[in-house]
Amino acid sequence: MIRVLIVDDDFMVAKVHRGFVSRVPGFEVVGLAHTGAGALAEIERLAPDLVLLDIYLPDFTGLEVLRRLRDGKVGVDVLIVTAARDVETVREAMRGGVVHYLIKPFTFDSMRERLERYAIAHQGLAADGDIGQDDVDRLFVAMRPARVELPKGLNADTADLVGAALKKAADELSAAECAGLAGLSRVATRRYLEHFVAEGKAAVRLRYGSAGRPERRYRWAAR
Structure with missing residues (x-):
């Protein structure tokens, strides 16, 4: 351990x-x-x-x-x-x-990735003796977080902000509510929320009111 x-x-x-x-x-x-x-x-x-x-x-x-x-x-x-x-x-x-x-x-996933990569490097240096250049190269590569491919116009830092706000919420959030917690615009936040839904990291539910279009309510699903 x-x-x-x-x-x-x-x-x-x-x-x-x-x-x-x-x-x-x-x-x-x-x-x-x-x-x-x-x-x-x-x-x-x-x-x-x-x-x-x-x-x-x-x-x-x-x-x-x-x-x-x-x-x-x-x-x-x-x-x-x-x-x-x-x-x-x-x-x-x-x-x-x-x-x-x-x-x-940051999200749990962000910390988990850093810890898992640290564990690879930690294990690779656990033994005594010499290692070769290829081994050293693998250890340094292991410490770099994997690049997360996001749709054009989205960035990882903002995705972490929106994800953290949604995950901390005790209940479902609208795009506007999540935007307020993350300190972002509602339009920008909605794009990240829909991306999370498409990736299976968030779930969305339609809440119908007395009139107008139903409100989309989001919750974090990637526990």
């Missing part, structure tokens, strides 16, 4: 991420931390294989956690999970040797 420590200042978000990780075969969550100091203490105590690390922490940033780990030559892999999307933060994270950088909000 790949042992995972989750670091996030938001207790509810950490709980959600714990649920995501627990659903991926081969991974187990061994601990949670909500501060930078707590993260360093738990890494030393638990010696996890992988840390899901937020950038925004109440005492010091996830980047500072990463710097201290590298300065101390602590042998742990780090996957950044954060809302921070500025170029300098991403650049510093890459320089710190993170295995990936996942921007919130």
